[in-house]
Amino acid sequence: MADRVLIADDEPNIVVSLSFMLKREGYEVLVAPDGTQALAAIRAERPRLVLLDAAMPGLSGFEVCEAVRADPGLSGIRILMLTAKGRDTDIARGMGAGADAYVTKPFSTRDLIARIREMLA
């Protein structure tokens, strides 16, 4: 059975590209347009991996990440933070929140998919 991946991002065009990429690789794709819906989807659908945009309206990606890590029932979910903010402090914040990986936008789809395969291996 294909691994389930959740894309949480408020930019529709980025969602288009990410979901095309993941489907091409054979993953099952879920989409959430903001932090609140992302957290709800994580709880309901238990994806194996979340591609999480850091700056979203409602709950930010950092807050979603912290909430997931604080919930013992959600252990084992891998989180990859995606962000257009590439400053060192932002990366530190993402890692502090408990993300497994941190990728800055714009990203290379080749690198990203390699990274995702690695995380789900």
Add this chain to the structure above:
Amino acid sequence: MIQPGLVLGVSFGYLLLLVAVAAHGDRRAGQGRSLIDNSFVYALSWGVYCSAWTYFGSVGRAASGGVWFLPIYLGPMLAMLLAWLVLRKMVRIARSYRITSIADFIASRYGKSPLLAALVTLITVVGILPYIALQLKAVSAGYEALTGGPGQDGAAWWRDGTLYMALSLAGFAVVFGTRHLDLSERHEGMVAAIAFESAVKLAAFLAVGVFVTYGLFGGMGDIWARAQAQPQIADLLSLDGQGFQGFHGAQWFTLTLLSMLSVLMLPRQFQMMVVECVNERHILRASWLFPAYLLLINIFVLPIAIGGMLIFGDGGAGAESYVLTLPLSQGAVWLALLAYIGGLSAATGMIIVETVAVSTMVCNDLVMPALLGSGRFARKGGDLTRLLLNIRRAAILLVLLLGYLYFHVAGEAYALVSIGLISFAAVAQFAPALLGGMYWRGATRAGALGGLLGGSLVWAYTLMLPSLARSGWIGAGFLDGPMGLGFLAPQRLFGMAGFDELTHSLFWSLLVNVALYVGLSLRGRASAREASQALLFVEVFERGQAQPVFWRGRARPEDLRRLAGRFLGAARAEALFRDHARETGTALDNLTADARLVDRVERQIAGAIGTASARVMVESVAQEEPLSLGDVLEIIDEASQVRIYARELEEATVELRAANEKLKSLDQLKDDFMSSVTHELRTPLTSIRALTELMLDTPDIQPHERKEFLAIILSESERLSRLVNQVLDLAKIESGMAEWHNTDVDLKALIVAALRATAELFRERGAEVVLDLPDQVPLLLADPDRLTQVLVNLLSNAAKFVPEGRGRVQVALREQGSELVVTVCDNGPGVAPQDQAGVFDKFRQGGEAGNRPQGTGLGLPISRQIIANLGGRIWLDSQPGRGACFGFALPKGGADGR
């Protein structure tokens, strides 16, 4: 009765304990952990005000006059209300100019006058001798009461315990009062011992009070009730009793005023409050702790007095010993002994501080001028510090012996209280010159001299001499006026009768004093030195560090150094010059004797020998140019200039700091802006890169997908260029670099043109546009392209937010007063109240996540900048769910030239 040996043993044991306390205080000071740098210790040391007079005399006075003992304590309490204002100024002045006694203080204020210093010293010595005698009398009377012994009657003088007590007290004062020469270096050990004594006497008095009130009687109420049952005592306490008849209101006032002044002017108070003050801030707490102390020590005065009268059935002279005789009569020997130690504390504390203070004055202001006057002494070199200390030690011994003599000669004839009040009235004469000098720049030396001399002569004539006449030293006829001149009768001057002698004397002496002080000051002219000192005193708080130095002339550094060495000792002189060299940034050997150095040396010497003598000594080694009044004014001017520069510099520093803060916050804003711009640029770039890469890597991509991706890439590219343009645009406008091509503009025509440009948008969204334009509006002076930019922005915003298919946008133009107002209202979702304030901020985009219209988040900030540049204002009216209404107003005249 108690064995004399026991009393003497305990007394000397107690004195040894004091020595130990003082030694401990000195040791701590040496370690830099001052025991007295503490507002509680400071306040306790003020308790030296309560001498044996308080301890024994108050009860005696209460027994003979009811509440008459109170004004002596009410006065200081009132005085303390002003402590922060007056006392702090005294302390600051004394500190700044190294003043070590009240004589020095007054002399220094009036041009460092040696004559004035000598006069104040003389008045002090004469005035204070009875007071010292009073303490000796109290101790010896207490000793008699305890031992029931014969006292000095019948014993040879060398067997008189009082004499030995006086001598040992002199020894103690010598040990702790004259260890260092520079008196402005405080006597830490002495102050610690005095504070300790204050605690002891308070505890002892309270112990006796509790014993009498709750041991012998059933509490305050019980004593009061029993007193009411005795007509003689009841009369004493009632408001229409003997204590409140005749002109006694005036006497209350007199006593209160007198003690108000005394608490500041008595040499021992000046010593403790001013000279020994470690930290000005302690004054604040001490000024309420001290009244609390007075209150406590007075609580049991009436109960003890009434209790004594009830038990012993008298109200006479014996009342002054009630504190001892009441416990003794009940067999409470140890309490009586404790009470005696309390009284001893009160007496010794007063004597020690008073003699140390007076000896400083006698040495600096009587002996030194005489020595300096003899040429031989001035020429002779060598270290004089030892000589000065010995003069002081001799002065302490002399004052105590004179006090002892007075005690023998006159002490027996008076009650404690009357003796004390004579002294109070004497020191009260200092008040006009001292207080006036601190606040009135116009007061002169002549005024101070005249006032002091006149006041103290009247005091002697109306108070001192009559008391001597009463005890038979002067013929009794004197009291009826010299040579039978009735209007000169010392206690009824110019026929003023009906007052008690103290009120009478104080009235006339202070009247003469103040009249001469003010009159002579107003009539005469101050010399340059007086004027400069007046300024330094009155404006001590205003000047801070930038004090003017009133000296001009030539001096050689080695002369000054030798002079300092003679009075301060070689080591201290060396340190003084080294400090000065370091502060002025010159080498020790290259020091020039400029005004600052001369002033510094003079101040340091003043700490040792008084300001007046220090002045004479400095004059002897320097060729001074006498200053004229004009020179003084010039120096003050210069100093004020320096002060103004300093203030300007300070203000400039503050401004610089504020500017720096502003720059920092601007920097932060810029950082935030850059971070936002980066984010906004990266987002479209991300889609473009990802989709392009995917198309490259996916050869078998479906045609419709390829088409969709290419469309997205195109629109994101457009978004990128729009963003870049707008960021540049905004930056240009914000930095003032934008070009404005203002011409006459028809706003109505601009609106129509903007609607034409956005018509396609509205058509796509299926929205209806309703126009509400007047036929004609006045022309505006504005940049038409910029204004079009604003209109298009508002219109396309409205188009984005109206609901698909049933949108309705209203555009209106109005002439309102001096303004033209444009509104663009939509029927979209509106803006939530919490978001309204931010809509004109950069990168704040409205709309739901996911279906947010494509925008840069810069349209409204740019619009706001444009409208602001055209001299108008822009706003938003919105209620959520009922659409948003953006409007802007422009002045009809157009922007002011931009």
